[in-house]
Amino acid sequence: MKRRRPHAEAVPIHETFRIAALLAMVGGFLDAYTYMLRGGVFANAQTGNMVLLGIYAAQGRYRQAGYCIIPILAFALGVYITEVFKKYFTEKEFDIYEHWIIALEIILLLAIGFLPGTVPDSVVNVTISFVCSLQVNSFRKMKNLPYASTMCTGNLRSGTEKIFQFMINKEKSAGIQAAHYFGIILLFILGAAAGTILALLWGIQSIWCCCILLGIVFITMCLTIR
Numbered sequence: 001m002k003r004r005r006p007h008a009e010a011v012p013i014h015e016t017f018r019i020a021a022l023l024a025m026v027g028g029f030l031d032a033y034t035y036m037l038r039g040g041v042f043a044n045a046q047t048g049n050m051v052l053l054g055i056y057a058a059q060g061r062y063r064q065a066g067y068c069i070i071p072i073l074a075f076a077l078g079v080y081i082t083e084v085f086k087k088y089f090t091e092k093e094f095d096i097y098e099h100w101i102i103a104l105e106i107i108l109l110l111a112i113g114f115l116p117g118t119v120p121d122s123v124v125n126v127t128i129s130f131v132c133s134l135q136v137n138s139f140r141k142m143k144n145l146p147y148a149s150t151m152c153t154g155n156l157r158s159g160t161e162k163i164f165q166f167m168i169n170k171e172k173s174a175g176i177q178a179a180h181y182f183g184i185i186l187l188f189i190l191g192a193a194a195g196t197i198l199a200l201l202w203g204i205q206s207i208w209c210c211c212i213l214l215g216i217v218f219i220t221m222c223l224t225i226r
Contacts, residue, residue, distance in 0.1 A: 011143055013224040014098045017180055020142040022217050023135060023149035024184045026210045028191025029198075030128055030150070033207055036199040039121035043128040044136075044150040046075050070122065071129040078133025085138075099221045101138040105131050106214045113208045142184065145177055152185050159185065 013019065027044060034043040042048065049068045056065035082101060089097035108131050112124055132150040139149055148154050159181030165174035198206040 011141075012096075013221050014096070014139060015141045015143060017142060017183070019217055019220065020139065020147060020149060020180075020184055021187045022213050023139055024187040025191030025194070026213050027132065027135070027148075027150035028188040028193075029195035029210050029213075030132060030207075032192040032195030033199055033210075034121075034125055034128055036196055037117075037204060037206075038124045038128075041121075041125060043071065043125045044132045045153075046072050046129070067122065071126050074126045074130040075133040078130045079137045082134055082137040096221065098138050099218055101134050102214050102218045102221070105134055106211050106218065109207050109210050109214070113205045113211075115204065117204060142180060143177075145180065147181065147184060149184070149188075152188050155181050155185050155188075 031042045031044050034041055049072050053065050053068040053072070056062070056068065085097045085100060089100070108127055112127060115124060136148050136150045140146060146154075146158070159178050162174040162178035162181060165171045166178055194209070195206070198209055
């Protein structure tokens, strides 16, 4: 089972801008979802949890510190599982494993939409942290450029660097690369805006919109396999 690589497309399908764009919208949507409906937190990035871990430990608030460890471990577990997927499918001579990661994301997010509001926010947030780690570790390049679909600090740094290379060093390709980075940032923000509006309209089930976006990603990638 191999990726089909059309002559017009120099990169694998999962590294194209259109796939990165959809995943960035999902990343922004999930952050807005957890902030609006699940405790006012951002489940994608773990830096904040690490800072809180240090603060609570220094204050002797060990129960709260232990709670911060849970999403960090969930994120790490997601990274580990993606590496297992990668190794397994490589050994079985499958050229693509990313579509199975997307399928797993869809299943987990679909399940979250069925959970009532009485389910502790920690359960949902840990699951979403796990989902985001699957995504960010499996989709790490866009048109051969490193990027992240669930957080944008690195994208902002890289995009600004490319602007410098374009304006000062006169590297024409850097201008296009900068546009890709800032396009991803814009789509992440649009995903967050959509997540906010739909969370207010549809509540807990609004997360199923992410399943639709991921379903488009899954189908697009599967159509390129022969």
